[in-house]
Amino acid sequence: MTNALEQPRIICIHPSDNVAIVVTSGGLRAGTRLPDGLELVVDVPQGHKVALSDIAQGKNIIRYGEVIGTAVSDIARGEHVNESNVQLPTPPALDNLPMASRPSPALEPLEGYTFEGYRNVDGSVGTKNVLGITTSVQCVAGTLEHVVERIKKELLPRFPNVDDVVGLNHSYGCGVAIGAPAAIIPIRTLTNLARNPNFGCEIMVLGLGCEKLQPSTLVEDQPVKLFNHSDEAETSASTVSLQDESFSGFSEMIDGIMRVAERHLQRLDQRQRETCPVSDLVVGMQCGGSDAFSGVTANPAVGHATDLLVRAGASVMFSEVTEVRDAIHLLTPRAVSPEVAQMLIDQMAWYDDYLTLGHADRSANPSPGNKKGGLSNVVEKALGSVIKSGNSPIVDVIGPGERLRTRGLTFAATPASDFICGTLQAAAGMNLQVFTTGRGTPYNLAMTPVIKVSSNTTLSQRWHDLIDLDAGRIATGEATIEETGRALFDLILEVASGRTTVAAEKLGLYNDLVLFNPAPVT
Amino acid sequence: MTNALEQPRIICIHPSDNVAIVVTSGGLRAGTRLPDGLELVVDVPQGHKVALSDIAQGKNIIRYGEVIGTAVSDIARGEHVNESNVQLPTPPALDNLPMASRPSPALEPLEGYTFEGYRNVDGSVGTKNVLGITTSVQCVAGTLEHVVERIKKELLPRFPNVDDVVGLNHSYGCGVAIGAPAAIIPIRTLTNLARNPNFGCEIMVLGLGCEKLQPSTLVEDQPVKLFNHSDEAETSASTVSLQDESFSGFSEMIDGIMRVAERHLQRLDQRQRETCPVSDLVVGMQCGGSDAFSGVTANPAVGHATDLLVRAGASVMFSEVTEVRDAIHLLTPRAVSPEVAQMLIDQMAWYDDYLTLGHADRSANPSPGNKKGGLSNVVEKALGSVIKSGNSPIVDVIGPGERLRTRGLTFAATPASDFICGTLQAAAGMNLQVFTTGRGTPYNLAMTPVIKVSSNTTLSQRWHDLIDLDAGRIATGEATIEETGRALFDLILEVASGRTTVAAEKLGLYNDLVLFNPAPVT
Ligand SMILES: [Ca+2]
Ligand SMILES: [Ca+2]
Ligand SMILES: [Ca+2]
Ligand SMILES: [Ca+2]
Ligand SMILES: [Ca+2]
Incomplete structure (x- = not known):
């Protein structure tokens, strides 16, 4: 590998590019002749651009198949192209952009590829089979970490088809301006995280009780259908609140969470991977x-x-x-x-x-x-x-x-x-x-x-x-x-x-x- | 306890208050006579205020020893005081406030109380003896959790005077507008967290290498003296970066962190609690x-x-x-x-x-x-x-x-x-x-x-x-x-x-x- 990087070498990303990048460790010296015949007329450092053809003043400099600027002066094949001879293109103001103007490229459909996934009732497909436990507020973070460890140790070994138990701790939920316009962003993020395909529509919610973000917000119309694959959708979200008055002491809280987790694990454990198209x-x-x-x-x-x-x-x-x-x-x-x-x-x-x-x-x-x-x-x-x-x-x-x-x-x-x-x-x-x-x-x-x-x-x-x-x-x-x-x-x-x-x-x-x-x- | 809350009972916070709070479960009925002789003239719900004396229209209503408003009309002893008969005080605008106007209360010095703490080289005193490992960026969070667990299992038992190992994970450090004026808040928070007295000036920093927030920012002039207790201050912060080119593979990173942790644990283990005044x-x-x-x-x-x-x-x-x-x-x-x-x-x-x-x-x-x-x-x-x-x-x-x-x-x-x-x-x-x-x-x-x-x-x-x-x-x-x-x-x-x-x-x-x-x- 070190040897390969010491060979004279340039790399060109797109067929229409008129510049290429020097990849050789330490750059390339003037006079170096590359395998394709290009000869450098000046030193060009590693990572820098060299002209693949003569570029007349005012003509486009193309990299990644796109115009990155125009030539300030005539640039000869083999010359170094950098900020001194590239005229910046018009900065991209947002009010005068080309809109949907490129003809769609001919991308041939690619058929016959599949993977083995877990199909969900909402039509989405999981790549893992995970019990997700989300939270409505950071207050419960310590309790969640404690209980996830216990579920992994005491319950998970009994459900071999379930890959993992994941607690979704976060800093939101209370002590936040929940009515501010931009609060929609963290709230919908949490709601949609609970619907991640890898949780198999079997998400649990751990809440406190008095938090601003109520657990029902996170799961009330769950699951939604991703891409409307399936006609049926059933919800099986479960919420446990630590302030539930039926819990006396910490161990009863943990027992309550473990009981609900076990129900979800039983259902998740019955799932099997099936062959799914790449479109999932x-x-x-x-x-x-x-x-x-x-x-x-x-x-x-x-x-x-x-x-x-x-x-x-x-x-x-x-x-x-x-x-x-x-x-x-x-x-x-x-x-x-x-x-x-x-x-x-x-x-x-x-x-x-x-x-x-x-x-x-x-x-x-x-x-x-x-x-x-x-x-x-x-x-x-x-x-x-x-x-x-x-x-x-x-x-x-x-x-x-x-x-x-x-x-x-x-x-x-x-x-x-x-x-x-x-x-x-x-x-x-x-x-x-x-x-x-x-x-x-x-x-x-x-x-x-x-x-x-x-x-x-x-x-x-x-x-x-x-x-x-x-x-x-x-x-x-x-x-x-x-x-x-x-x-x-x-x-x-x-x-x-x-x-x-x-x-x-x-x-x-x-x-x-x-x-x-x-x-x-x- | 349930019985005690069913007894007729009110509570008054400050000697100068002219209202008290009903604490009885379900509130108190008109005609209830309290042990101190006060008789309620109307029903007052739990948590609500009752007048302890006659309050003439325009006179101050005092709670917590402070004016919370004035009487809209004459309020008789034993009446319910609520938003309908309390005139709101002037809202607290910020441009015309009384400044340092209260004579200092006579608070007698309280002497002779001490606790057993860990005195630090910077003069501060810890209530625990903890190895803190802070981080410059969220990138290293998973690695830190992994290594903290291993330190607790493999090293901590050999250092019985050290209470705990705490990893300081956070969401800052990269992907942030580090030059924005308000960025000073998270940056100084992280810097000062590393100086918490319970870390005994033996903080470690785990960094990545290419993050915007460089580890040196977090510890460069550490430790500062809290209250200038001690003349001497020495720094013993250590930084480990995962991108350090001497680490080949994950296990070498972990070994590198463990080696530094062991040095810090050895020093922390030599510390003993000593009698400190409450002023620490x-x-x-x-x-x-x-x-x-x-x-x-x-x-x-x-x-x-x-x-x-x-x-x-x-x-x-x-x-x-x-x-x-x-x-x-x-x-x-x-x-x-x-x-x-x-x-x-x-x-x-x-x-x-x-x-x-x-x-x-x-x-x-x-x-x-x-x-x-x-x-x-x-x-x-x-x-x-x-x-x-x-x-x-x-x-x-x-x-x-x-x-x-x-x-x-x-x-x-x-x-x-x-x-x-x-x-x-x-x-x-x-x-x-x-x-x-x-x-x-x-x-x-x-x-x-x-x-x-x-x-x-x-x-x-x-x-x-x-x-x-x-x-x-x-x-x-x-x-x-x-x-x-x-x-x-x-x-x-x-x-x-x-x-x-x-x-x-x-x-x-x-x-x-x-x-x-x-x-x-x-
Ligand atoms: Ca608070
Ligand atoms: Ca509060
Ligand atoms: Ca964590
Ligand atoms: Ca990124
Ligand atoms: Ca990026």
Whole structure:
């Protein structure tokens, strides 16, 4: 691997690109001749762009198949392309964007792929069979941790078809401005988390009694049908409140919770995996701890997997508003209708206002570190992130905490924060997440499997027991984007079927749920 | 107890009050004659006020020793006093308040009381001897939970003088607008939490590597001296980053953390409790899940304990901005200087703005439920909460997440949310918390003991293993406010000395840290 990175090597993401990225460790010297005949006329550092052809002054500079700017002066083939000779494109104002203007790409249906999942009464399909115990308020967090441990020890061994018991602790529920307009976000997030397909419509709620957020809010019209698969829907949610006057002392509370848990475990235990079409997958795409290779290896491979999933009829979400904001003019054309394009714009505008209210700088311009790493401007930076969404049309947009409405590629508006994005994608109905990282993070979720893809081989070798797939082989030429994307697609089916356990789950590592609450606390 | 509540009974909080509260279950009928000779001239429900003397039209109605309004018409001794015959006092606008106008009450010094604590190199004193492992980012939360469990199992038994190992997981550190003005609040909260006296200046930090909040921020000038007790201060904070390139695989990360933990445990294990004056206590007062009795039993008893602690030279904090806001005109006079009074006002104004920005209603007026429970107006409601602060002068005011600066009674501005208030009081340097509740909550903190005081005997009997002290005996006449406040004072010394373990700690129940972050996430 170290050897491979020392070979003279550049990487080009899209056939129409007129620049490529130097991947060689330490960069490439002037005079270097590459296998395809390109000769560098100046030194170009690692991660930076080199011109693949002569680009006349005023002509477009194309990367990721998109215009990232125009040439300030004539640029010769083999020259270094950077912020000094790239004219920034018009910044993406939100009031004059191209709306659903791109002709739909010809994405052939992909047929014949299945996975083994747990079909739910509401039509959704779980990739795991988990007893979820949600909570209406942080007050009960300590009690929940105590009882989950006891259920795992005393009850779970008797129900071998149940994979796990997961407590959904969070910081919301009381001491919050529950009537503020933005409170709808954490409230619907919690409501929809309880409906995650991996809980099999057998969610329990642990409440206190006097909290502002009443447990009935979380489960009253549960389960809703995801995509209206099934005609029948039955609710089997159960609520236990600690202030219930029939409980005398802590041990009676615990006994009361254990009794209800046992009923749910009995029903969950009767379920069996069955063969399901890939169209029952709901996959969330996310990145975190990115590096210079994320945009040329892991994220493009994820984009290819996104297109394969969409072609097979699955639901795929991409998210992270602050990372797509500066490429919004490249997303609105991909919307299937002007209405969907407008929904994209509305989510960007909402976040712009939210940040402005908090006196936060969107930090739109690449930092000196970004430029040093080869990113010429904000468009190029955002492109490296949105490339996870592949080439598919954008069929829908949902707000933070909302539930997915349709198959295909949806933009699920969330912060880029890994835990908040994960929590919100889980609330949207995700049954599997793909997470790309360059620097490395042990991030994982308890309720859905998270497949971690590394952008470089150094990381996947050092973190051999924390990374699931190495996309770094794209940089070294040992694998193509398409091969790696296909390997990811195959791995998704294996993990969704319970045949492969992701690395962090083998180690028992899980992050906390983190709610997005833009409303005040009180 | 049920019998005692069926006896005709009223309760009067302060010698100068001209109203008292009916505590009898079901209220009292017209014609009832009370032991002290008062005869009711109308029916008065439980929790409601009865006039103790004739109150002429326009004269003050006094409760908690404070004016809660004036009589709309002549009110006879034995009549029902409620929102219909109480004229609301001028609402507490923030621009014309009495500043430090009350003569300091004669609070005699209380001498000769001590507890057994762990003296730290920075001069602060711990009530427990705990290895704290804080984190710079939520990314490492799963790893921290894993390693804390292993430290407890494999290392802690070898260090019998160390009470516990506590991981400080939180949702901050990355994916946040770290440059926004309000980000100072979560950042200083985390920095100061690491300095909590119960961690003995032996804090460890677990970081990832690429997070926005760098671990050095949390410990760089640690330890600061709390109150400048000691001349020497030495730092022994240690940071482990998961992205450290010397770690190959998860087990090496865990081994690396365990090695550092062992060093810290060795030093902590050499410490012994020593006799300390009460002035080394830093006690936070809080309430949550209040009921109609909270303001007449538990909170006044806490107020009495506050005064005892202050007389003995201790530091006491009261908090919960939204619950003191409507009694602010009764607090500014108690400030020791106009400057301190202004700091109180500034904190109220900041919170008013914060709520307004979030379109939240301060819900200042008592709800129909409050009025039904006997609260005539907002002043009376807030008084039931601020009575926890006793009668002592207010010597200082700190903002959310700031560290305490001086002994005596400080207003530590925090939201009323139990977990956020607890987290912020812990960051201020609290080594013991007192928490009053009427409805009941299993709330507890891992880093400092929390003594739970119930406002009614029904709760303390039903939750016999979750409540530490029953203040309900004040309502039934079995104990006075002074006796109960003194019992609480004595219990504080027992718990601070490690001789008594609080109920929730015996059960191993702990709530999560919840940060106050008014800045945006990204
Ligand atoms: Ca990202
Ligand atoms: Ca992210
Ligand atoms: Ca309260
Ligand atoms: Ca509270
Ligand atoms: Ca936890």
